[in-house]
Amino acid sequence: MPSAINKVVLIIGATSGIGEGLTRRIHAQGKKVIAAGRREDRLRLLEKELPGLCTVCLDISDIGNLPTVLSTILQDHPDLDTVIVSAGIQSYFSIKEGHLSSPSKIQSEFDINLTGPAVLSHLLIPHFLQREDDNNPSTICFIGSGLAFVPLPLMPIYCASKAGLHSLCVSLRAELDGTHVNIVEICPPYVETELDKSFRDEMIARLGGPEKAPKPMSVSQFLDHAMEGLLVGRSEIGVGFGQAAFDTWRKAFSPFLERFHVNG
Template sequence: MPNISDSKCILVVGATAGIGRALAASLKALPSKPKVIVTGRRQERLDELAKQGFETVKADVNADRAGLKQFVDSVVSKYPDLDSVIFSAGIQHEFDFTKPESVNLDNLADELNTNYLAIVTMITYFLPHLLKVASTGQPAFIMPITSGLAIVPGPWVPCYCATKAALHSYSISLNEQLLDTGVHVIEIMPPLVESELHDHQGKSPSLSKVWMPLDEFTNKAMEGLKRGDTFVPIGMAAQGFEKFEKGKAEASHGAFMNMKKVTG
């Protein structure tokens, strides 16, 4: 089974903090010594990572479609050996719909774009290159990071959960469509993890009592990536996956095969 150890060049989108940064460091430390490229919006963080031996690209996933196309084209041009992309960028906002006047629709739109639309757009732009790489026999990987909240929603962050549920559903379908291409989809599904994601909400001090330490999460995620698992649910996300998601991918495969028969 192809796995992340087969990768020669990995791009981590959203790697200046938290999960993305931790995964980038672990990937760089693999015995296979892949080239690891990291992106983010904060130049000072990118400068720190460059000193640690990472390739760096400044990028904002909340750019418009033309900006995302320019970003993808520039990365593929500079790194023609790129074979794997991890999508770690994400934002989270709380919304209280019992007080609809308090709902910030701009934040809602940013959340939808950053967590779902921009990722699907970038995947679409990266795919011609990844398919070409895979056609040479080099395994290629698309690795979206979703959430356990894609399975069991947290009502305090309803739109975040919806974006992650959308990305989870898309990942299942994308994996099915790419099944025979050599481009593999690996979905990483974290539980509540130590992260700056919650800092702007003022919740980090209280959440720190219950979240999974970042190092523990990273180690478990890397185990799944090194096995080449299609789904890498961790902690509470694994419990939700086992209870509610088991068999869904297989059912999706059956539906896809039936549709092919019907439509020829």
């Protein structure tokens, strides 16, 4: 597989964390980048900092509006050939202690982490298949999580949604084997972003304090590894624990994947 970063790149979830970091790194390579996210104020700031950056307000949890928004993006950027889905949300609650989430919050977390990416892929793949040729591959890249493989208590919806996203990637990659549409999954370790900011102190306390709790990797260090994997065209890009998760899963299930002709 050639580089997963092609000529025109749409990054969804570009206003913070990993998505913002990828936006800056890929823009610095001279690619045409379309930054998409919910927070218009942050999109405007990125526009000011990064000359030539295109921006789009997009809420991946607004499932019913995704076809319209994506249709507009494709009309404005018919040469789009790479989409990176980095939008994500993580809730933290204890059912045992009575600190419950709500039906609407549970639905929103699944929509952002799984349903939205699934709908986007359903809308994008036919477009990419129509325009494919040997010299112009297309890529859809999803940001997964090591917690897809080792789920933790107190964040069950996040873990379940990321497990579903991993399964989605494997299924789509197998179906698209032999085409020029590439499905990439990036599996980060624990990275220092805004994702867990609202409950980080409580989580550290529950894990035994700062000395016992895992230390997050910096976004910059993570991006160094992730970009390397993207540029050489790997379809599964694990960093730290994320790579161990991929390797362990592949080793355990490769006989079954081969039996059912799951190539990818």
